Amino acid sequence: MPYPTSNPAAKHxxxxxxxxxxxxxxxxxSESIVEAIEARRSSAPxxxxxxxISTVYTYADAPSNPKPLSRSLEIIGYADVALSxxxxxxxxxxxxxxxxxxxxxxxxxxxxxxxxxLRDHDMANSDSLAELAVRMREGQLAAIVAADHVGRFGIxxxxxxxxxxxGGSSTGGYTKHDYALDLYVGDFTDIKNMLAGTATSAxxxxxxxxxxxx
Numbered sequence: 001m002p003y004p005t006s007n008p009a010a011k012h013x014x015x016x017x018x019x020x021x022x023x024x025x026x027x028x029x030s031e032s033i034v035e036a037i038e039a040r041r042s043s044a045p046x047x048x049x050x051x052x053i054s055t056v057y058t059y060a061d062a063p064s065n066p067k068p069l070s071r072s073l074e075i076i077g078y079a080d081v082a083l084s085x086x087x088x089x090x091x092x093x094x095x096x097x098x099x100x101x102x103x104x105x106x107x108x109x110x111x112x113x114x115x116x117x118l119r120d121h122d123m124a125n126s127d128s129l130a131e132l133a134v135r136m137r138e139g140q141l142a143a144i145v146a147a148d149h150v151g152r153f154g155i156x157x158x159x160x161x162x163x164x165x166x167g168g169s170s171t172g173g174y175t176k177h178d179y180a181l182d183l184y185v186g187d188f189t190d191i192k193n194m195l196a197g198t199a200t201s202a203x204x205x206x207x208x209x210x211x212x213x214x
Contacts, residue, residue, distance in 0.1 A: 002160060003176045004103050008057035011102050014050050016075030016103070017133055019141065027077040030085035033144055034192055037153050040146045041188075042078050049076070054106060056181075063103040063152070063185050070148040073104070073183075078141045081157070084092030084101040085195065086142045090155055090184045095194060098186055104156070105129075110168075130168070132179035133158045139208055143181075147188045155184040 027033045053075070055124040062069055079086055086093040108160030109115050109126040118126070136143065139156040158167060159177045168174040 001101070001108050001180075001182055002061075003108065003159065003180050004059050004105050006059050008105075010058045011071075012056050012058060012069065012104070014054050014056045014075070014142075015050055015072055016128070017077075018051070018053050019078045019135060019139070019143075025075075025077045027079040027144060030083050030195065031114075033077070033079055033085055034195065035085070036076050036144065037147055037188055039161065040074075043157055045138065051131060054125050056104040056106055056129060058183075061132070063100045065071055065105055066150055066180060067158050069152075073154065074114040074146040075143045075156070076146045077144050078136070079144060081140050081142050083157070085191075086155060086157075089186060089191065090142070090182075095191075096184070098194065099155070099184040100186070101179050102183050102185065102193070103159075104183050108176050108179045110174050110176045110179065125153055126179055127174070128136050129181070133178040134174065135180060138169065139168075143182070151188050152185050153188045154186075155192070156181045 019025055027036055056073070058069060081087070081090075087093050089099050090096055106126040106129045107114075107118065107122050109118055109123050109130070115123060131141075135141075136156075145156060147153040159180050159182055160167065167177045167205040
């Protein structure tokens with residue numbers, strides 16, 4: 001998706017670990033992503049690992065049924081974009097139609113003329129999201145967003161232009177594509193059941209070993 005040009009529809013706090021280093025916020029398997037979402041649904045967030053990353057906006061493309069997205073979007077961990085859960089349910093993955101794709105963004109701050117008129121608070125807020133976007137892009141990571149009170153979870157991925165690039169770097173500055181992220185939203189129970197069904201189908205396709213074939 002391109003950087004949004006429409007007016008924001010709602011404001012949210014993006015909270016959670018910002019993944020400064022490899023650590024407890026890394027989710028190494030698709031199974032660990034499911035387990036982390038389930039664990040968060042049944043417990044309070046760990047105060048020591050939760051901080052505000054940025055105030056972000058959603059737009060008209062954000063899901064609103066049965067309710068708008070939560071005021072707080074909580075990242076519970078980061079996962080390699082090569083994991084099957086990420087590949088299947090985002091971009092053009094085989095199960096991506098089960099997810100709603102929308103945009104979260106902040107005010108752009110990628111040009112000197114824009115930065116000159118931004119308040120210090122807004123600039124810091126925008127650059128905080130851009131820093132996260134670059135860190136995720138360079139690390140080939142997606143951020144996992146906890147399920148909300150109606151059971152929707154999310155996958156955040158760095159935004160790209162129509163050529164599959166366009167983002168900045170940790171050494172070369174930010175571009176407009178770093179001031180927004182793609183958010184994929186889906187019903188956690190449905191996704192979990194689909195993943196379980198895929199695993200069952202794969203297992204059932206393996207031919208049984210009989211004594212005659214040994």
